[in-house]
Amino acid sequence: MKTSVIEARALGCTLRGGTVILDDVSLAVGEGERLALIGPNGAGKTTLLRILAGMQKPDRGTVSLLGRPLAALKPAERARTAAVVGQTDQPDPRVSLWDYVGLGRIPHSGLKSRVEEWGILNTALARTGLDHLRHREMGSLSGGERQRAQIARALAQEPQVLFLDEPTNHLDPRARSDLLGLVAELGLTVVAVLHDLALVPDFATHVAVMNGGRLVAHGTPAETLSPETVRAVFAVEVLRFPHPRERRELTVFDRPVSFSRKRFQ
Numbered sequence: 666m667k668t669s670v671i672e673a674r675a676l677g678c679t680l681r682g683g684t685v686i687l688d689d690v691s692l693a694v695g696e697g698e699r700l701a702l703i704g705p706n707g708a709g710k711t712t713l714l715r716i717l718a719g720m721q722k723p724d725r726g727t728v729s730l731l732g733r734p735l736a737a738l739k740p741a742e743r744a745r746t747a748a749v750v751g752q753t754d755q756p757d758p759r760v761s762l763w764d765y766v767g768l769g770r771i772p773h774s775g776l777k778s779r780v781e782e783w784g785i786l787n788t789a790l791a792r793t794g795l796d797h798l799r800h801r802e803m804g805s806l807s808g809g810e811r812q813r814a815q816i817a818r819a820l821a822q823e824p825q826v827l828f829l830d831e832p833t834n835h836l837d838p839r840a841r842s843d844l845l846g847l848v849a850e851l852g853l854t855v856v857a858v859l860h861d862l863a864l865v866p867d868f869a870t871h872v873a874v875m876n877g878g879r880l881v882a883h884g885t886p887a888e889t890l891s892p893e894t895v896r897a898v899f900a901v902e903v904l905r906f907p908h909p910r911e912r913r914e915l916t917v918f919d920r921p922v923s924f925s926r927k928r929f930q
């Protein structure tokens with residue numbers, strides 16, 4: 666059996682007015698697993714991701730990272746283990762890409778020689794295909810390049826775990842699958858909030874389905890993206906059929922016919 670890298674027990678989160686936004690969520694993420702957190706808007710995905718990454722304290726329950734309680738890890742120690750790519754990173758537009766990626770080295774400062782540090786930054790830029798843009802200012806990068814820059818900065822942290830909050834936002838369809846392909850090739854343990862269900866089966870080894878603050882399904886993509894679960898949680902239909910040219914199955918998440926009629930008639 667694989668070692669659990671992340672273990673969450675009975676997590677709960679309640680807003681001041683008493684609304685429960687995370688309710689008794691327990692899950693484990695094994696080494697090298699890529700867990701997709703999916704669910705409708707407001708289901709609690711970002712809240713769960715932030716708690717698993719140690720960016721937010723739960724009101725109830727515990728999280729351990731590599732067998733140690735998250736609450737006991739110092740921020741720099743945590744940052745050497747886990748990197749977070751959030752939705753709202755707004756770097757200073759005048760900072761060069763090289764310096765921006767270099768921010769990922771802060772948790773390691775003083776631990777390696779300058780030559781080793783440069784080597785790590787060069788590798789992070791090369792792996793994300795950004796080598797040729799190293800001298801460019803962050804403000805001059807396209808949305809897709811900025812998204813990859815965030816991944817490069819996270820790689821510079823040399824983490825064992827990568828937390829991603831909707832990393833494919835603002836990307837065109839090809840760039841979406843390229844970015845997730847890149848993340849999958851890293852071989853790290855990954856937890857990613859994803860909205861585009863069509864990308865989940867190829868990317869994720871495991872899926873956690875959230876709805877109304879609860880974990881309603883957790884397992885492999887085939888187990889969790891069943892027509893019943895998808896219909897109940899997202900109110901869309903799952904259709905699977907053979908690819909017309911390739912030896913693989915296509916999965917389409919189709920909105921209900923009644924919805925499209927109402928909208929376009």
Ligand SMILES: Nc1ncnc2c1ncn2[C@@H]1O[C@H](COP(=O)(O)OP(=O)(O)OP(=O)(O)O)[C@@H](O)[C@H]1O
Pocket residue numbers: 680686704705706707708709710711712713
């Ligand atoms: N700090 C906060 N104050 C008030 N409400 C909050 C706070 N954080 C989260 N919520 C509420 O908790 C619920 C879950 O939010 P969360 O961002 O975790 O959902 P999500 O599944 O990531 O949503 P989305 O898919 O829309 O990004 C939402 O109703 C949100 O408005």
